[in-house]
Amino acid sequence: MTWHCHGAVQHILPARLARVILNRWVNSLEIDDVVKRAYAMPLTNPSFPPGPCRFFDREYIIITYRTTREALEAVVPAPLEIDEPLVKYEFIRMPDSTGFGDYTETGQVIPVRFGGQHGGYVHSMYLDDDAPIAGGRELLGFPKKLAGQKIVHEGEVVVGTLHYGSVLCATGTMGYKHREADHDQVLASLAAPNFLIKIIPHVDGSPRICELVRYYLTDVTLKEAWTAPAALDLRPHVMADVAKLPVLEIVSAVHFTADLTLGLGEVVHDYLADRSPSAVSAIQPEKARA
Secondary structure, eight states: EEEEEETEEEOOOHHHHHHHHHHHHOOOHHHHHHHHHHSSSTTTTTOOOOOEEEEEEEEEEEEEEEOHHHHHHOOOOOOOOOOOOOSEEEEEEEEETTTEEEEEEEEEEEEEEEETTTEEEEEEEEOOOOOOOOOOOOIOOOOOEEEEEEEEEETTEEEEEEEEEEEEEEEEEEESSOOOOOOHHHHHHHHEEEEEEEEOTTTTEEEEEEEEEEEEEEEEEEEEEEEEEEEEEOOOSSSSOGGGGGOOEEEEEEEEEEEEEEEEEEEEEETTTTHHHHHHTTTTOOOOOO
């Protein structure tokens, strides 16, 4: 059908087709398309691909030290339970990882129990690459912050450092490959579950997601593992508070390299499940205490 207006021929489109064209003009992405793409931000150009992520030649320095039970009680969330007052300070070099690339990480993992299961609570993490920061925080709830850390081999010593800006916050030193470590013990530690607190706030600042997440490292190939004497120095910093878990005594140290996969996680406790929406929305963010 056509009609004439000011000498021009205009086509009248069927109403259904007109609505489709108008909808696509007004909304460039259909709602279903938005939902399908909504695994990461930004919507149309995510910082990281979907997991899992495979790591090759991942180098660890883990220095286990004794701290105070009072310090751990101030940071370990229920329903996790503290075993001994120990902390694992980790420096990790990741030269080759799918989706995340080449980066270095450091942080603190606290041995805990959950329902009789022994594992590690990831308390703090600092790294130097946007993709794993965004992916770790958004997907699983890793407590990642941007900082500068390094693992270097200096003669007969392996050195790990953490700088937050220009300030040196952590230094770990370890002898280079003194004695071969027990591979079964290292593999058992890597097979243990890890726990995180995933927090996503609502737009009004109240908690929207607050969950205890469990994840595993899988498909592990341990290439080498060594022990040696080690030392660890942690210094106070307002934004990199690793020194709040003070070093009382070095218990052990291990230096190893492995290929492994960071698996996807599962929610094992929902902190908001027993609260009504009105009670949750009434929660105001608590200011950080020094």
